[in-house]
Amino acid sequence: MYLVMFTARPKRATLQGRNTGGAYVNCWVNTKNRRLVEKMAQKHIEKSGWNVVSRQTKVKLVSRAKAEEDQEMAERYVEAMERGGSYVFYCWPGKAQPAI
Numbered sequence: 001m002y003l004v005m006f007t008a009r010p011k012r013a014t015l016q017g018r019n020t021g022g023a024y025v026n027c028w029v030n031t032k033n034r035r036l037v038e039k040m041a042q043k044h045i046e047k048s049g050w051n052v053v054s055r056q057t058k059v060k061l062v063s064r065a066k067a068e069e070d071q072e073m074a075e076r077y078v079e080a081m082e083r084g085g086s087y088v089f090y091c092w093p094g095k096a097q098p099a100i
Contacts, residue, residue, distance in 0.1 A: 001067070001077055002029045002037045005057040008050040008089075023089040024056065028080035034059060044087055 009022045027041035037059045042052050067077035079086040 001062050001064075001080055002031065002034060002059050003027065003057075003062045004029070004037055004041055004055065004059045006041065006045060006055055007053040008045050009053055011049050011051055019093060020091045021094045022053065023050070023091040025050070026076070026088045026090070028062075028076045028086040030080045030084050034061070040085065041087070044085060048087070048089075050089075 004027050006025045006027065007022060008025050010020050025041075025045055027037075027044070029037045029040050031037060031040060038055065045052050062073075062077070064077060067073040076086040076088065
């Protein structure tokens with residue numbers, strides 16, 4: 001299982017675009033091919049009505065044991081195992097991007 005984070009902005013034609021300036025997107029991708037992780041995540045983000053702005057973290061391999069150290073990580077890991085991926089959008093309002 002791989003984890004990578006992007007920043008994204010909503011496409012203007014979506015409902016999110018009205019009140020949301022952007023989001024950090026945690027992408028849990030279940031694939032054996034590390035080289036496909038970014039493309040798969042970006043494709044999902046764009047299909048969800050968002051434009052990818054940048055990658056915030058390197059692609060990380062996450063073991064089940066590591067994911068189980070945190071309740072939310074464990075839930076995302078299980079969801080990604082079942083569905084092929086899990087994507088969490090942490091949105092901020094307006095146009096400004098908050099500091100990390």
